[in-house]
Amino acid sequence: MAHGIGAPCVPVVEKGDYVKTGQLIADSEAFISAPIHSSVTGKIIEETSVLDINGNLIKALVIDTEQKNYFCSKITPPKIDTREEFIKAVRASGLVGLGGAGFPTHAKLNYDREKYNVDVLVVNGSECEPYVTTDYREIMESSEDIIKGIKLILEKCGISRAVIGIERNMPHAVRLMRERVADEPNITVKALPTYYPQGAEKVLVYNTTRRIVKEKQLPYSAGCIIMNVTSVAFIARYMETGIPFISRRVTIDGNIVNKPSNLTVPLGMTLGELMKKADLRLQPDRIIFGGPMMGKSVYDLNTPIGKTTGAVLFFKDMPEDRATSCIRCGKCLRACSMNLMPTEFEKSYEMRDLKRLRKLRVDLCMECGSCSYICPGKRNLTERNKLAKDLLRGS
Amino acid sequence: MFIEYIVPIGVFLFIGGAAGAALTFASRALYVETDETVDKILNCLPGINCGACGLSSCEAYAEAVKKGENAPNMCKPGGLETAQGIGEVLGIEVLPQERETAFVHCAGVTTEHKYIYVGTESCVAAGRYYNGKGNCSKGCLGLGDCASVCAYDAISFQNNAAIIDPGKCWACGMCVPVCPNNLISLRKHSERVKVICSSPSTLKETRENCSHGCLGCGACVKKCLRDAIKIENNCAVIDYEICKSCGVCAVICPPKCIAVDGYKRAEADSEKKPKEAIPVPLQGGDY
Numbered sequence A: 001m002a003h004g005i006g007a008p009c010v011p012v013v014e015k016g017d018y019v020k021t022g023q024l025i026a027d028s029e030a031f032i033s034a035p036i037h038s039s040v041t042g043k044i045i046e047e048t049s050v051l052d053i054n055g056n057l058i059k060a061l062v063i064d065t066e067q068k069n070y071f072c073s074k075i076t077p078p079k080i081d082t083r084e085e086f087i088k089a090v091r092a093s094g095l096v097g098l099g100g101a102g103f104p105t106h107a108k109l110n111y112d113r114e115k116y117n118v119d120v121l122v123v124n125g126s127e128c129e130p131y132v133t134t135d136y137r138e139i140m141e142s143s144e145d146i147i148k149g150i151k152l153i154l155e156k157c158g159i160s161r162a163v164i165g166i167e168r169n170m171p172h173a174v175r176l177m178r179e180r181v182a183d184e185p186n187i188t189v190k191a192l193p194t195y196y197p198q199g200a201e202k203v204l205v206y207n208t209t210r211r212i213v214k215e216k217q218l219p220y221s222a223g224c225i226i227m228n229v230t231s232v233a234f235i236a237r238y239m240e241t242g243i244p245f246i247s248r249r250v251t252i253d254g255n256i257v258n259k260p261s262n263l264t265v266p267l268g269m270t271l272g273e274l275m276k277k278a279d280l281r282l283q284p285d286r287i288i289f290g291g292p293m294m295g296k297s298v299y300d301l302n303t304p305i306g307k308t309t310g311a312v313l314f315f316k317d318m319p320e321d322r323a324t325s326c327i328r329c330g331k332c333l334r335a336c337s338m339n340l341m342p343t344e345f346e347k348s349y350e351m352r353d354l355k356r357l358r359k360l361r362v363d364l365c366m367e368c369g370s371c372s373y374i375c376p377g378k379r380n381l382t383e384r385n386k387l388a389k390d391l392l393r394g395s
Numbered sequence B: 001m002f003i004e005y006i007v008p009i010g011v012f013l014f015i016g017g018a019a020g021a022a023l024t025f026a027s028r029a030l031y032v033e034t035d036e037t038v039d040k041i042l043n044c045l046p047g048i049n050c051g052a053c054g055l056s057s058c059e060a061y062a063e064a065v066k067k068g069e070n071a072p073n074m075c076k077p078g079g080l081e082t083a084q085g086i087g088e089v090l091g092i093e094v095l096p097q098e099r100e101t102a103f104v105h106c107a108g109v110t111t112e113h114k115y116i117y118v119g120t121e122s123c124v125a126a127g128r129y130y131n132g133k134g135n136c137s138k139g140c141l142g143l144g145d146c147a148s149v150c151a152y153d154a155i156s157f158q159n160n161a162a163i164i165d166p167g168k169c170w171a172c173g174m175c176v177p178v179c180p181n182n183l184i185s186l187r188k189h190s191e192r193v194k195v196i197c198s199s200p201s202t203l204k205e206t207r208e209n210c211s212h213g214c215l216g217c218g219a220c221v222k223k224c225l226r227d228a229i230k231i232e233n234n235c236a237v238i239d240y241e242i243c244k245s246c247g248v249c250a251v252i253c254p255p256k257c258i259a260v261d262g263y264k265r266a267e268a269d270s271e272k273k274p275k276e277a278i279p280v281p282l283q284g285g286d287y
Helices: A083-093 A105-109 A134-141 A143-157 A171-180 A201-209 A229-241 A271-277 A331-335 A342-350 A354-359 A370-374 A381-394 B002-029 B036-044 B058-067 B079-090 B123-127 B145-149 B203-209 B219-223 B248-252
Strands: A024-027 A042-051 A057-065 A120-124 A161-167 A187-192 A224-228 A247-253 A261-266 A286-289 A296-298 A311-315 B100-104 B155-158 B161-164 B184-188 B193-195 B229-232 B235-238 B258-260
Touching: A083 A105, A083 A143, A083 A229, A105 A224, A120 A143, A120 A201, A120 A229, A134 A143, A134 A171, A134 A229, A134 A247, A143 A161, A143 A171, A143 A187, A143 A229, A161 A171, A161 A201, A171 A187, A187 A201, A201 A224, A224 A229, A247 A271, A261 A271, A271 A311, A331 A342, A331 A370, A342 A354, A342 A381, A354 A381, A370 A381, A381 B123, B036 B058, B036 B079, B100 B161, B123 B145, B145 B155, B193 B235, B219 B229, B219 B248, B248 B258
Parallel strands: A120 A161, A120 A224, A161 A187, A247 A311
Antiparallel strands: A042 A057, A247 A261, A286 A296, A286 A311, B100 B184, B155 B161, B193 B258, B229 B235
16 A cells, blocks of 8 residues: 555555456545555455565555456546646556656646746656666657657646656667657757666756756756656556556566566566566575665565566575675775765764764765675675664664 | 994983973973862772763763762762772762663564575664564564674673673663664663563564564463553563562463563573573672
């Protein structure tokens, strides 16, 4: 009953009810929260609780699925004229930001127009992490929907132009999108340098528009609004068909996967079921939800695929990295996309030196994992950063 | 001869003499007057700067005692000797506080582990992943955040759970705030009966996860002769104002999660290890 950021939803159906695909099963009165729809047809047999990837127990409904999918009769394309109706329709679709954090899209679109002068829609077509290829497939498979979605958002929200940012290591995608936008005057495609974390909000805004989002401010303040290509394409499809957000594309990859692939997975499918489809060579000893940099290891086969799960990676026999001493090479300083000093964070955290942590601005760390990755001493720098942030928040 | 030996010797003698004179002058001119009483009090203190008195160092405490800001019996590691010493200096009778010991409210016998943890050896870090690898989410994580801050080396590990040697512990309280699950508390030696669990989970969950977890069944509440036990958050809590350490509750507790004078650890794999009871000093303390 909770996908991404926002208030958790309350079920609107009861145990024993028969639900059809696309039927609303949970909603919340809070604005920053997206409703949840059933992704399958079947009978609700149990109301239980499952562990989400952050280790919190969340409420869940178990649906005994039938062989066939019957779409709910209430599914009709929404009628939209004004911005308010558009935002209402987006909320009803249950869409959340698919880039990773899962901020409800309608809340993102519902910015204060008097306060912020938003004139650029930045469409994020650069993968958020290595291994993940969902955005690439979206561009290759549904480029027309993306263009339609962008035009719809530009029109309804009164934004003047859009920039699609795609990393250079996907030349096919760049070429395809350039062809599509050839006769669209207010949409441009920008090829971005390939590096991690290109998909991060502030990095992307800077690389596409050369505007700087200041600390603790939203991209609105730089006149930008950011949406993932998949979200944009989904909005276009939803406005045509009315089918809510009930499935998403998930990358299956890892060193024991025979055929790395992108699967369209109904939301709420458990990891165990997905593993049966994944064509694995061996029993994995590490499963990661999300990318290798920021993703979380999961152990429970009952963990459901959520709205924000972009990839599931299966690994076995990963090299065991023993952390050695810091040799002060400074590689983490250069790798940090926020120009912070992870080594100093680590030392100050060990000393519990809050004053120094505050001075070093550990709160700006976005936990991208670059410092841990680059460290030749295999030190868990990102984890220390997270702990240091928690320490600061707690004090 | 003269240039090679006599001049250098002369130069060095001059430098030495000048520096000595400067130092002598400096020590006279810049002399800071110290209070004799503070020095005497400081001599009585153990000088380990543990922080148990609430101040940053022994010196700060000595000054605070001199000024009358702090009570003269706050030094826990010093015990009787320090208290008497300070009493002599100040010319008053100082009664030492009763000796305390830190106590871990977890038996550390969760049945199985959910996953293999390969991350940083730190309880706070491990607790971020599904509340630790143990089945019980509120139990001891066993990675030694408390042991790393202990200045007396009093914390060791058995069954992956921290255990505090009361003979070494001086109740400085450094380990109390670092435990992410808040399992450690300071207990007086007269408070002999302790609950070895602080899990708020329900009876069903606790029974599945741990053989020594407090079920919150309330058997101890009924049997207690003085109504000293309450169930709060599915866990027994003893009111030490009332408790007379009779030990009835420890006998009847179904999961044996109440113990008098320490408890037997290593029951989970008792076949491999000999059972070890923790030596707990007698009531009143051996200062």
